[in-house]
Amino acid sequence: MxxxxxxxxxxxxxxxxxxxxxxxxxxxxxxxxxxxxxxxxxxxxxxxxxxxxxFSESIRRKLVQINIEDVFEKARKTKNYSVLHSILNEDNIAEIISMEYDKEN
Structure with a gap:
């Protein structure tokens, strides 16, 4: 399993x-x-x-490509938790994806 x-x-x-x-x-x-x-x-x-x-199919396709642990770690480091508490939709999925890939902060 x-x-x-x-x-x-x-x-x-x-x-x-x-x-x-x-x-x-x-x-x-x-x-x-x-x-x-x-x-x-x-x-x-x-x-x-x-x-x-x-979620919709388009959001699911995007979510499976990111490492959610990196997103949570970035939110913790920047103290930007608002994105984690918002309802996930087509408008804010890009912000979440960018949190994973922007690892300089």
Whole structure:
């Protein structure tokens, strides 16, 4: 089993051997995970199925390409936490991506 960053797993969820849970996914309580879970998917049931996605497809494509740990580290160093507390959308995703790549500060 491989679990990506920023994954939430609900109580009593069962994850079968060999399954990968993508970055940012949410597994509902009591779900039975028999297949890989896509990044930023919300899954539940027996067997688990995608209920919905946390973000639009274009935002998901951008998020899986960044190292979220670098973004949090940059926010900590610059004390710029506002971007981490805002609702993620097409307008502010560029700011988050730039935080990962601008590592001089």
């Amino acid at each position: 491989v679990v990506g960053d920023d994954v939430w797993i609900g109580a009593d969820a069962i994850i079968c051997s060999g399954v990968t849970i993508g970055q940012g996914a949410i597994v509902a309580a009591g779900a039975i995970i028999t297949k890989d879970v896509e990044p930023y998917a919300i899954v539940g049931g027996n067997p688990a199925k995608v209920i919905k996605y946390r």
